[in-house]
Amino acid sequence: MSPASPEVAAAPSPAAVPIATASANTNIALIKYWGKADEELAIPATSSLSLTLGGTRTTTTVSFDGGDGAADSVTINGTCPGETELARVSRFLDLVRARSGVTAPATVTSRASVPLAAGLASSAAGFAALAAAASRAAGMDLDDRALSRLARRGSGSATRSVFGGLVTWHAGHDDASSYAEPVACTMDLAMVVVVLSQKYKPISSTRAMRATMATSPLFPAWVEASGRDLQAALDAVGAGDLKRLGEVVEANALGMHATMIAARPGIVYWLPQTLAALHTIHTMRDEGAPVWATIDAGPNVKVLTEGARAEEVAAALRDRLPGTTVSARYPGGGVRIEEGP
Numbered sequence: 623m624s625p626a627s628p629e630v631a632a633a634p635s636p637a638a639v640p641i642a643t644a645s646a647n648t649n650i651a652l653i654k655y656w657g658k659a660d661e662e663l664a665i666p667a668t669s670s671l672s673l674t675l676g677g678t679r680t681t682t683t684v685s686f687d688g689g690d691g692a693a694d695s696v697t698i699n700g701t702c703p704g705e706t707e708l709a710r711v712s713r714f715l716d717l718v719r720a721r722s723g724v725t726a727p728a729t730v731t732s733r734a735s736v737p738l739a740a741g742l743a744s745s746a747a748g749f750a751a752l753a754a755a756a757s758r759a760a761g762m763d764l765d766d767r768a769l770s771r772l773a774r775r776g777s778g779s780a781t782r783s784v785f786g787g788l789v790t791w792h793a794g795h796d797d798a799s800s801y802a803e804p805v806a807c808t809m810d811l812a813m814v815v816v817v818l819s820q821k822y823k824p825i826s827s828t829r830a831m832r833a834t835m836a837t838s839p840l841f842p843a844w845v846e847a848s849g850r851d852l853q854a855a856l857d858a859v860g861a862g863d864l865k866r867l868g869e870v871v872e873a874n875a876l877g878m879h880a881t882m883i884a885a886r887p888g889i890v891y892w893l894p895q896t897l898a899a900l901h902t903i904h905t906m907r908d909e910g911a912p913v914w915a916t917i918d919a920g921p922n923v924k925v926l927t928e929g930a931r932a933e934e935v936a937a938a939l940r941d942r943l944p945g946t947t948v949s950a951r952y953p954g955g956g957v958r959i960e961e962g963p
């Protein structure tokens with residue numbers, strides 16, 4: 623039998639299995655994304671601005687090795703995800719398969735470095751890492767912009783996690799024009815994360831933003847204000863003015879929540895402790911601390927502050943908000959290929 627005979631050629635060699643590992647940090651939006659202009663392509667209704675946080679990496683390995691035989695096999699933090707999550711990952715892998723020509727089901731193993739209880743649970747790091755690992759394993763050589771466009775199809779906020787530090791996601795109007803890119807920033811920024819509840823089960827962002835767009839009479843005003851907020855935030859970053867940045871960041875987050883609270887039925891992510899934290903932050907600010915709140919699709923509060931004062935702010939919040947878990951987080955890097963073919 624010659625070495626080129628079909629039997630020999632078909633024998634799988636370990637090196638031939640397309641496999642890659644990538645990691646990405648999560649990010650917190652300073653100017654929020656809330657609503658899609660195009661659900662299928664995940665084009666947002668507004669552009670957004672975020673800070674990628676260090677030490678929050680999710681590391682994901684993708685191997686197009688046949689999965690469990692007929693379908694993709696997915697393990698997240700050591701367990702199999704529910705059907706909805708699995709379907710979402712498979713739909714994303716279908717996109718990668720369609721573009722790359724790879725046809726095999728995949729084995730996906732993903733692990734977050736930060737526990738869900740840290741209040742940073744986010745699909746942003748997960749889908750950014752998945753996009754990088756799957757595209758690399760499938761032999762696609764994407765630049766960062768193309769990678770951010772691909773990550774967008776997994777989860778909107780993942781678009782921004784491709785990059786480190788301060789990042790803007792241009793809403794755009796089609797697949798090519800909706801991508802993220804880094805924003806030059808010399809400011810010393812940090813986020814202090816205040817976890818208020820670990821039991822609370824919010825409704826998913828995807829469903830909540832759909833309902834907000836469909837039923838909230840405030841949504842058009844939110845879209846309009848958001849454009850102005852983004853420009854004001856970028857101007858404040860350009861001027862290195864933390865107070866101006868903080869004010870617009872907090873106003874933008876409160877506006878997003880007001881818009882969804884006005885949906886029918888109202889979507890209220892806040893708990894009583896959320897309001898207590900907001901009032902504490904206002905009091906600290908009145909006392910001179912550089913602290914501004916932002917809140918995502920859940921009850922927890924994140925506090926934008928100065929990096930040099932983040933530990934002091936975290937200690938004060940721990941003191942004033944007993945029963946909460948508080949951690950200081952600093953800017954971190956973008957997507958990283960850990961191992962690739």
Ligand code: 2P0
Nearest residue numbers: 651654655777778779827828918919
């Ligand atoms: C953001 N959030 O800009 C906003 C603020 C939550 C509140 O992006 O449907 O999980 O997967 O695109 O990205 C959370 O939404 O939603 C989010 P999908 P995603 O960070």
